[in-house]
Amino acid sequence: MEKFGYAQSQKYDTYASRLMPREEFFTSGHRSCQGCGEALAVRWVCKAIGKDAIIAHATGCMEIVSSGLPQTAWMHPWIHVAFENTAAVASGIDAALKILARKGKLAGAPPKVVAMGGDGGTSDIGLQALSGAMERGHNFTYICWDNEAYMNTGIQRSSSTPFGAMTTTSPPGKESIGQSTWKKDMVAIAVAHNIPYVATACPSYPFDLYFKVKKAIEMPGPAYIHVLSVCPTGWRSATDLSVRLGRLAVETAVFPLYEVEHGRYHLTVEAPRLRPVKDYLKPQGRFRHLREPELDFIQRMIRARYELLLEKCRQPYGEFATVPFTPEPEQEVA
Ligand SMILES: Cc1ncc(C[n+]2csc(CCOP(=O)(O)OP(=O)(O)O)c2C)c(N)n1
Ligand code: SF4
Ligand SMILES: [Mg+2]
Numbered sequence: 001m002e003k004f005g006y007a008q009s010q011k012y013d014t015y016a017s018r019l020m021p022r023e024e025f026f027t028s029g030h031r032s033c034q035g036c037g038e039a040l041a042v043r044w045v046c047k048a049i050g051k052d053a054i055i056a057h058a059t060g061c062m063e064i065v066s067s068g069l070p071q072t073a074w075m076h077p078w079i080h081v082a083f084e085n086t087a088a089v090a091s092g093i094d095a096a097l098k099i100l101a102r103k104g105k106l107a108g109a110p111p112k113v114v115a116m117g118g119d120g121g122t123s124d125i126g127l128q129a130l131s132g133a134m135e136r137g138h139n140f141t142y143i144c145w146d147n148e149a150y151m152n153t154g155i156q157r158s159s160s161t162p163f164g165a166m167t168t169t170s171p172p173g174k175e176s177i178g179q180s181t182w183k184k185d186m187v188a189i190a191v192a193h194n195i196p197y198v199a200t201a202c203p204s205y206p207f208d209l210y211f212k213v214k215k216a217i218e219m220p221g222p223a224y225i226h227v228l229s230v231c232p233t234g235w236r237s238a239t240d241l242s243v244r245l246g247r248l249a250v251e252t253a254v255f256p257l258y259e260v261e262h263g264r265y266h267l268t269v270e271a272p273r274l275r276p277v278k279d280y281l282k283p284q285g286r287f288r289h290l291r292e293p294e295l296d297f298i299q300r301m302i303r304a305r306y307e308l309l310l311e312k313c314r315q316p317y318g319e320f321a322t323v324p325f326t327p328e329p330e331q332e333v334a
Contacts, residue, residue, distance in 0.1 A: 236285025263318025
């Protein structure tokens with residue numbers, strides 16, 4: 001795998017299992033739905049994290065399907081935490097590891113600290129803990145599984161639900177077109193914390209995802225990765241379409257794949273010619289009620305946001321200044 005570099009990964013369009021590490025850290029036997037993109041994402045991400053890590057995981061689908069006592073699909077030391085405090089628990093683990101190292105009680109390199117949560121647990125309920133942990137500069141990686149609603153409790157809208165989508169709490173009808181707000185931009189929120197590494201990813205591009213996670217966990221300080229995770233149950237899509245839908249999200253620029261390293265934007269998967277957004281929306285029952293005016297609005301918004309992203313990628317300077325800190329030499333007291 002090490003010979004198979006990041007640049008090469010971009011040329012591979014299809015997945016070849018021999019190119020991924022064989023060891024499994026998220027094992028089979030969990031109870032996710034057929035075609036669950038989130039479970040696929042967890043599997044790739046855990047391979048990229050490698051052996052020595054401690055994971056704090058918010059409640060949500062990936063916790064419920066994988067950790068019914070006395071069974072677990074997780075091979076890492078894994079803590080199930082409440083919605084609101086995932087990043088706070090990760091902060092505590094990071095602080096404890098630093099104290100153990102200072103006391104000489106930690107042999108070798110410390111384990112990586114990873115926090116994970118769904119879009120509800122990240123962009124709504126756990127946001128303040130995440131913001132605090134990023135601002136304090138803890139050495140951890142946060143992964144958001146974004147299936148664009150509170151799926152585990154029956155498909156309720158979150159602030160990450162896309163405009164026009166049907167959920168049980170944003171039902172379309174005479175007075176409503178479904179979700180009436182635009183998806184919250186969690187990536188921009190993470191970037192605004194001036195952290196070293198932020199990226200978007202999707203399990204439909206396994207090598208792009210793999211290398212981003214590797215980069216994030218190796219980089220000192222906080223890192224944030226936002227993973228689009230197709231959910232056939234909540235999206236009302238065919239279970240054999242999950243990988244294809246992830247690719248369509250990227251090919252239509254609904255979910256561009258990029259990274260922001262020390263404030264500098266960089267597109268990691270380029271779509272030479274964008275497909276119409278309809279190609280992505282049509283196979284999903286949650287958008288079935290949308291008519292031409294809404295579809296046209298979504299298309300124009302996606303295009304405008306993509307242009308803005310490309311503009312950011314072209315900028316020779318970063319989103320925030322990174323000047324090396326050189327303290328003034330101490331003045332001698334006369
Ligand atoms: C404080 C709190 N509120 C509500 C719940 C109930 N609950 C459990 S999982 C879940 C949905 C999680 O949604 P999300 O974070 O998007 O993860 P997903 O299930 O979609 O992967 C909810 C509302 C809870 N466990 N704790
Ligand atoms: S509801 Fe969606 S995210 Fe949850 S296990 Fe089923 S397919 Fe996966
Ligand atoms: Mg969700």
